Amino acid sequence: MTHEAKTVSEQTRERLLDAAREAFSQHGFQGATVREICRRAEANVAAVNYHFGNKDGLLAEALNFAPLKAMQLANAKADGNPEVRLRLFIRDFMLMLLDETNGSLPCRIMARELADPTPALDKIVREAIAPLHDFLGKLLREIAGGKTGEAELRRCMHSILGQCLYYRHSHPVLQRLHPKLRYDHKKIETIAEHIADFSLAGIGYISGKTCA
Amino acid sequence: MTHEAKTVSEQTRERLLDAAREAFSQHGFQGATVREICRRAEANVAAVNYHFGNKDGLLAEALNFAPLKAMQLANAKADGNPEVRLRLFIRDFMLMLLDETNGSLPCRIMARELADPTPALDKIVREAIAPLHDFLGKLLREIAGGKTGEAELRRCMHSILGQCLYYRHSHPVLQRLHPKLRYDHKKIETIAEHIADFSLAGIGYISGKTCA
DNA sequence: GAGCGTATCAAACGTTTGTTTGAATGTAAA
DNA sequence: TTTACATTCAAACAAACGTTTGATACGCTC
Structure with missing residues (x-):
């Protein structure tokens, strides 16, 4: 349960990260809006703040070096x-x-x-x-x-x-x-x-x- | 009168342009706010729209090649x-x-x-x-x-x-x-x-x- | 000085922004 | 099934944005 199948919560987390990477790379941090990201991730507007605290937290986790x-x-x-x-x-x-x-x-x-x-x-x-x-x-x-x-x-x-x-x-x-x-x-x-x-x-x- | 001394209106126009160039070069077009520009130009918020129509017009006139x-x-x-x-x-x-x-x-x-x-x-x-x-x-x-x-x-x-x-x-x-x-x-x-x-x-x- | 057009002003407008809320729903253990 | 917690949702929040408004002050001509 901790290893294999991703919980539905982890799935929306990843959908949000993917959408955020797309949006940030296209429009920059300022230009990308939380609403647009959530729309593309098919998630509620409040999802970003629930999973990542705020927009800054989303950016920090979206970065992957x-x-x-x-x-x-x-x-x-x-x-x-x-x-x-x-x-x-x-x-x-x-x-x-x-x-x-x-x-x-x-x-x-x-x-x-x-x-x-x-x-x-x-x-x-x-x-x-x-x-x-x-x-x-x-x-x-x-x-x-x-x-x-x-x-x-x-x-x-x-x-x-x-x-x-x-x-x-x-x-x-x-x-x-x-x-x-x-x-x-x-x-x-x-x-x-x-x-x-x-x-x-x-x-x-x-x-x-x-x-x- | 058309040649020498600048009217007070032309002076605020130039103050706005100078402040706009400063702000746009520092924070970009999106990042710079009309309010900040007017504050630095010591002009009213409505001055931008009065003299240049809108923020886009201000940018267009601020550019000087x-x-x-x-x-x-x-x-x-x-x-x-x-x-x-x-x-x-x-x-x-x-x-x-x-x-x-x-x-x-x-x-x-x-x-x-x-x-x-x-x-x-x-x-x-x-x-x-x-x-x-x-x-x-x-x-x-x-x-x-x-x-x-x-x-x-x-x-x-x-x-x-x-x-x-x-x-x-x-x-x-x-x-x-x-x-x-x-x-x-x-x-x-x-x-x-x-x-x-x-x-x-x-x-x-x-x-x-x-x-x- | 009266009259008129221009320029400035404080205030408010309507949107959009990131964020918060409290109820509703889902999930998983007891 | 019941209980407890985690997640989602529609709705609203406060703040900031560009822009508009109507009144006021200014500069000019007659």
Whole structure:
């Protein structure tokens, strides 16, 4: 009874979380309304406050950084070549940000809340972004070599993250500029490949500058 | 009387516009409230609707793309070396996005509204972003040479804009990761220089790939 | 100074928001 | 079946929002 079948209460909890992830990733925390979330979850308006205390609690529980951490773990165990691992990281990260079929909405919620501080931003920074920066920083250190300064390396990291996040943040604009635009799996990989090529060349130049 | 001294009505109009630019760039269009704007402009709540019809009208008039266009015009007339002109563009763009003393808030409002469609987004795209893309596209074409494909060139443009916008979009997060962080004129130029170095190396690699 | 159009004001409007309430319903043990 | 608790529900709550109103004060022309 504690193990197998989910109680009906746990089912509505999960329906609420799913609907919340959808709504938050689409309209942001402020833009998404409790009523709309409950409607999509086929639950009563009071359900959010009963199960999660309030809207903030719903956001906190809707965030799930497991896919992001799993991605980093798998990457660390992959082929030892750091440049290939950077390519893999960029590809996986872009898929999380753009691929509709991926289902990793928490990553897209995160991206949305970067610019617009939310009650949950401290938790997001602490549990997701800081570890991500650590991971990517170490990976770039392997590629750039020990001579490259800490500040230069961090700027390279920002250059990579900036390129990736751009496609998510500016999607409404790019959609208006190129109405026929749609990101399928193939197109995402092409973009990821470009970012990797572009960035590896950039890192090579930056790290070479200080070594020369 | 039509030329020199501003009527008291025009003064409150300008106070409202200034307060609106401040509020929209800080809290976004949704987050900023008409009441807060009027309070900071020392005007009555009804002033917005009297002078601009409604909140949307206030946003539309608060946007001013003149600085952005002037920057592009000055850039086009500058030193003919396209690589130097790209460096200049990145520097000026970053100053608009980050420098507090610059006063080009419309640029920061624009950056904020990229991800969150607003009643004015269509106007922003048509009058500011599309021309900006044209300008930057042509500049990159000069640098990359005629052999580089249109798609590759556009992706390079996205790489550059992504790097620049990252520092604006992720400012709340970077602030939390490095609490001592503050962008002064000197620091912004250092970042702009990095982005230019990083990107020119990237463009060199991308354009070389297709020419080889 | 009278008259007129413009601009400002306090106050209220109608909605929408997140949240709370108390009754009704469901679930599971005694 | 009865009892006790957990969950759902319709309804209402208080607060905040953009907007409207009608009266008041101002600036200008005649």
